[in-house]
Amino acid sequence: MKAYIDYSKPDTTFWREYAHLWENSANRPAFQSPNVLQYFAEKSPTPVAIYKFYNDDDELKGAALFHKRGKAYGFLSDMKTDHNSFVIHKDCGDVEVKFFLECLLAEIRRERWLIVLNNQPMWESYMDVFDQLGRASRLFWLSTKSSVCPMVKFDTPEALHERLSKSRNNRYKLNRLQREYTVEFEALDRDKDLENWTNEFCDSHIVRWSDTPTPSKYRDPERRVFLLNCMQAWHRDGILVRFSLKANGKRIAFIIGLVQGNSLIYHNLTHDPEFNRHSPSLVLVIFLGEWMKQRGLSVLDFGDGNESYKYNFANEEGQLNSIFIASKGNIPFIVRSKLISAVRGNSFLIQLYRQKVRPFTRLMLSA
Incomplete structure (x- = not known):
């Protein structure tokens, strides 16, 4: 050796x-x-x-x-x-x-x-x-x-699905959103619409973080190109999955996910602030549970950081x-x-x- x-x-x-x-x-x-x-x-x-x-x-x-x-x-x-x-x-x-x-x-x-x-x-x-x-x-x-990386971690995909879908508060938000809009869930693991999806993600991120102490880095065109190139590379490696929530055909929440072993890494997210009262990013996680169960994934890794929203679901760090x-x-x-x-x-x-x-x-x- x-x-x-x-x-x-x-x-x-x-x-x-x-x-x-x-x-x-x-x-x-x-x-x-x-x-x-x-x-x-x-x-x-x-x-x-x-x-x-x-x-x-x-x-x-x-x-x-x-x-x-x-x-x-x-x-x-x-x-x-x-x-x-x-x-x-x-x-x-x-x-x-x-x-x-x-x-x-x-x-x-x-x-x-x-x-x-x-x-x-x-x-x-x-x-x-x-x-x-x-x-x-x-x-x-x-x-x-x-x-830390907050995680939802179980021995079986079924147990993880149950954890992600049991919140009454998040279910209420989903039901309310469905009463007011036609709601669709997207899970995209091919390169279809990749560039447009990434641009929509960046645009939403800019609006989400405008007028805050931490404005979006995607205001810089070079950072947008960097993200797109990363997305394309992860796609070629077969690990990228893009998740979206649509309301009346418009994407209102986005997650950049990466598959690693039996885990899905919740790498980046954003949402349209006009839909804040519906908490679309949390609603989107409910759909993730079903998608992960179908693919035999039993760990949802929320990635680096202890942001409070992650603890709506996480059971480990x-x-x-x-x-x-x-x-x-x-x-x-x-x-x-x-x-x-x-x-x-x-x-x-x-x-x-x-x-x-x-x-x-x-x-x-x-x-």
Whole structure:
């Protein structure tokens, strides 16, 4: 077995190997899908560094793609993500997984990297081993809670469906909407109307967040193009599903969904504020339950963030951590990392973190 960091530009041979690896990984992590990472690699302002793990037969069995922002490396998928995972072949056992993680830490030390691994899903099976190895290494290692993913998680699709459909309040809103309008549910997993649907999503998002402290990023034409390209890439990877709610033929609520294993990731949403009293985004979730039951999905992952609407349905939280790694002699990086961790761990400073320190984290990456 061998593992190393490759700084050469990824070519068609690598992308072919990587696509085969991703197809045969445990859950086919949505934010590490091959076409979207290839798009990010082309768009990244800095070169991509790829950590590669090969078995004795010279087959790619694990990989992670990084790029550099300022002095620190991070996941390439940070460009648009809810959580970032390593891509490891489903046939790898404990020995291979440990080798993959040990060698990554050794390469980070040898290359003297500063690295911030954002949005780390602590529910991944390899995370306990990764944490043990990091703490035992000769590196500075700090793993700190950064956010959560509220989830609706059950053993069976039927139980999930029951959870999503049982709210009397949401049922009342659906019935009221149906009395006043002809209501239709859309679930689109092909490329039909993709560009128009994405434009409608962006237009609705702009209206939804106008006259608020956080206006829509889709006012910027480049962000609209970026979203469309992501959507097209996820479609090519076979994981994109677009959900809409129509009232009298007009789309009034939108969800960008990504299928990952037995989960549906509720990645982005918006709705027409003219329909606020009907809570169309919540009504749309009722329809999701039936769609997921028909496809054997038993987990609805609401993605990064603890927004209150998610807890109308969620019965679990998945923890997301940030992991800071560097040589033990890099005092400025260590001080900044500990400051970020301290602020995140203090409930009285959470608001300060959201307004000041999160931008400071980004600044740290570009310092």
